[in-house]
Amino acid sequence: MDKPIGVIDSGLGGLTVAKEIMRQLPKEEIVYIGDSARCPYGPRDPEDVRRFTWEMINRLLKEQMKMLVIACNTAAAVVLEEVKRELAIPVIGVVHPGAISALKVTKRDHVAVIGTAGTISSGAYEKALKAINSEVKVDSLACPPFVPLVERGVFSGDEAVRTVDQALTPLDEKGFDTLILGCTHYPLLREVIRERVGPDIELISSGDETAREVSSLLYHKNLLYVDDRQPQHHFYTTGDAKRFKRLADQWMEIDVGHVETIQLGE
Amino acid sequence: MDKPIGVIDSGLGGLTVAKEIMRQLPKEEIVYIGDSARCPYGPRDPEDVRRFTWEMINRLLKEQMKMLVIACNTAAAVVLEEVKRELAIPVIGVVHPGAISALKVTKRDHVAVIGTAGTISSGAYEKALKAINSEVKVDSLACPPFVPLVERGVFSGDEAVRTVDQALTPLDEKGFDTLILGCTHYPLLREVIRERVGPDIELISSGDETAREVSSLLYHKNLLYVDDRQPQHHFYTTGDAKRFKRLADQWMEIDVGHVETIQLGE
Numbered sequence: 001m002d003k004p005i006g007v008i009d010s011g012l013g014g015l016t017v018a019k020e021i022m023r024q025l026p027k028e029e030i031v032y033i034g035d036s037a038r039c040p041y042g043p044r045d046p047e048d049v050r051r052f053t054w055e056m057i058n059r060l061l062k063e064q065m066k067m068l069v070i071a072c073n074t075a076a077a078v079v080l081e082e083v084k085r086e087l088a089i090p091v092i093g094v095v096h097p098g099a100i101s102a103l104k105v106t107k108r109d110h111v112a113v114i115g116t117a118g119t120i121s122s123g124a125y126e127k128a129l130k131a132i133n134s135e136v137k138v139d140s141l142a143c144p145p146f147v148p149l150v151e152r153g154v155f156s157g158d159e160a161v162r163t164v165d166q167a168l169t170p171l172d173e174k175g176f177d178t179l180i181l182g183c184t185h186y187p188l189l190r191e192v193i194r195e196r197v198g199p200d201i202e203l204i205s206s207g208d209e210t211a212r213e214v215s216s217l218l219y220h221k222n223l224l225y226v227d228d229r230q231p232q233h234h235f236y237t238t239g240d241a242k243r244f245k246r247l248a249d250q251w252m253e254i255d256v257g258h259v260e261t262i263q264l265g266e
Numbered sequence: 267m268d269k270p271i272g273v274i275d276s277g278l279g280g281l282t283v284a285k286e287i288m289r290q291l292p293k294e295e296i297v298y299i300g301d302s303a304r305c306p307y308g309p310r311d312p313e314d315v316r317r318f319t320w321e322m323i324n325r326l327l328k329e330q331m332k333m334l335v336i337a338c339n340t341a342a343a344v345v346l347e348e349v350k351r352e353l354a355i356p357v358i359g360v361v362h363p364g365a366i367s368a369l370k371v372t373k374r375d376h377v378a379v380i381g382t383a384g385t386i387s388s389g390a391y392e393k394a395l396k397a398i399n400s401e402v403k404v405d406s407l408a409c410p411p412f413v414p415l416v417e418r419g420v421f422s423g424d425e426a427v428r429t430v431d432q433a434l435t436p437l438d439e440k441g442f443d444t445l446i447l448g449c450t451h452y453p454l455l456r457e458v459i460r461e462r463v464g465p466d467i468e469l470i471s472s473g474d475e476t477a478r479e480v481s482s483l484l485y486h487k488n489l490l491y492v493d494d495r496q497p498q499h500h501f502y503t504t505g506d507a508k509r510f511k512r513l514a515d516q517w518m519e520i521d522v523g524h525v526e527t528i529q530l531g532e
Contacts (some may be wrong), residue, residue: 208370
């Protein structure tokens with residue numbers, strides 16, 4: 001099946017998902033849209049998030065794709081179920097793969113989730129976790145400063161350490177053994193977060209788990225690309241293509257190739 | 267969706283999968299058949315494996331189930347694709363979940379697989395791994411003494427250490443970073459295997475990964491049981507029910523409840 005996998009995100013964060021798909025499924029092609037011009041989605045009204053997300057999806061549907069990954073937790077929390085109902089292709093959000101992996105690794109049935117204000121206030125992770133295991137204890141915390149930090153390219157150093165330290169204080173002494181990085185930007189701060197929470201907490205990154213889920217579903221639907229090829233990925237942004245490419249290359253440590261600016265909405 | 271998940275195995279090994287399903291999906295009910303009377307399947311003719319597996323499936327279809335897990339690597343390697351085509355419900359084998367998890371964790375694209383003679387000679391893991399990533403290097407090794415050892419309840423001690431030590435010698439110096447326990451009996455020998463291969467090798471257990479895949483697919487198909495309940499599991503064996511129950515309780519460290527002996531075939 002030679003159509004690409006569509007990946008959409010509010011900006012650069014979804015690249016952590018795209019990178020993992022490229023690593024775990026090296027024959028698959030990706031077409032990516034990052035809505036950097038309107039990033040972050042986290043603090044926005046859900047109706048705006050819904051409209052922006054559909055604009056990206058409708059753009060991708062013109063190019064054809066065999067599967068859609070909503071690589072933005074905020075967008076997935078708001079529109080995943082609706083998109084799943086409307087589209088004939090398989091649709092994967094980043095919330096559920098992270099939730100089921102957390103249930104796999106937690107030993108004391110006690111999980112914490114950090115994410116944007118939009119994701120946390122939607123309660124999407126808590127719902128996904130409790131739907132599967134009503135006994136699981138969930139601590140949720142919004143970390144609004146993280147996405148702007150990452151979009152500025154600040155992944156380490158004093159400012160990152162200070163920001164993470166302050167933001168995570170409410171989780172101190174909560175007693176969870178597993179922490180879901182419930183935003184695809186957060187893996188870029190992984191080392192700083194790891195340092196802050198200590199070595200004993202399992203960190204669940206939406207990107208890794210979502211890529212694994214993409215692999216599973218492509219297999220179960222007989223949609224894997226099985227022959228050999230050098231895949232041609234396509235990256236689009238609603239923002240500045242040069243800046244997107246520079247940060248993408250820096251983050252992904254691979255050449256993402258040509259990046260094109262597109263217009264969405266009016 | 268209140269139907270149970272069907273789990274079939276050549277004997278006791280599939281209990282490692284059932285246990286993980288019960289842990290990761292505590293609301294779901296399981297109906298299990300272990301064909302202990304004809305265990306092990308590993309050295310058998312594929313046509314016999316095929317017939318025995320269908321006998322278990324046909325027995326479960328009478329009870330109704332919402333999903334089928336072929337928790338025996340040997341059986342999955344032989345009949346999974348055929349069963350997937352024939353049944354209207356989702357069918358999961360243990361080969362593919364292990365393979366995609368190995369591709370997720372391997373850092374040097376070099377994986378080793380141990381399994382029964384039947385599983386290894388089928389090449390099922392190698393095919394599943396290479397279908398997704400042609401570049402991955404795969405070392406495969408059959409370990410025929412492991413299943414009889416485990417079925418006798420020997421998971422540790424001198425005999426287990428000696429058997430594992432000798433069996434794994436051909437893998438020495440191969441250079442893989444990830445080892446798939448490609449038989450659901452093998453997690454019972456996990457500690458001995460871990461000791462033998464050292465702390466730097468990632469061990470992939472089919473049971474954990476298959477349970478995670480069950481969770482994913484139930485979610486994507488809208489088949490999760492979402493209300494609260496105390497699930498009632500059912501365990502059947504073609505062998506001695508008392509012996510099955512004793513070993514199952516010992517392995518799973520939970521009470522599996524009533525175990526019933528059933529007849530399959532003529």
